[in-house]
Amino acid sequence: MPKLFRTMLPDPSGAKPKLGSATFAPGLGVRVAPDPCPDVFPDANGNVGPVNPARGMSVAPMVEALPARLIPRRLQNRFRKAQGDDNQIVWSLGEGPFVGGPVAESLIMRVTSSKHGVVEPESKMQLDEFQKRLADTQSLWRKDEQ
Numbered sequence: 001m002p003k004l005f006r007t008m009l010p011d012p013s014g015a016k017p018k019l020g021s022a023t024f025a026p027g028l029g030v031r032v033a034p035d036p037c038p039d040v041f042p043d044a045n046g047n048v049g050p051v052n053p054a055r056g057m058s059v060a061p062m063v064e065a066l067p068a069r070l071i072p073r074r075l076q077n078r079f080r081k082a083q084g085d086d087n088q089i090v091w092s093l094g095e096g097p098f099v100g101g102p103v104a105e106s107l108i109m110r111v112t113s114s115k116h117g118v119v120e121p122e123s124k125m126q127l128d129e130f131q132k133r134l135a136d137t138q139s140l141w142r143k144d145e146q
Helices: 125-134
Strands: 003-007 057-059 089-094 101-104 107-113 116-121
Touching: 057 107, 116 125
Parallel strands: none
Antiparallel strands: 003 089, 057 116, 101 107, 107 116
């Protein structure tokens, strides 16, 4: 499984990422309309799936590849460009090289550039099922701000 980085708010325990996602409250999930910045666009039947260009939950190959607005300011001593909300945490999942492939059951990561990828359904599925599959990875994410 590729090593993926993502900035998310913690759940109430502080030990795992928060489930769900919104533009100003990133978590483990994808945004859909009416969010102003949707990650996926379900079809008329409520399905999402691999499309071109790739659409899904954004991830990066390393902390440095995250946009400055997503790296918590408290990390400026290590990441000078950090401008993000200090309530957010940088999490990682996996250990392998940043190449496309399986992430979890029915989920794949597709590389969109050297600094970005998306986790998307392996095949077409209902949006609720996709969100559930992403949520099922919650215990696999680790705080990783090095």
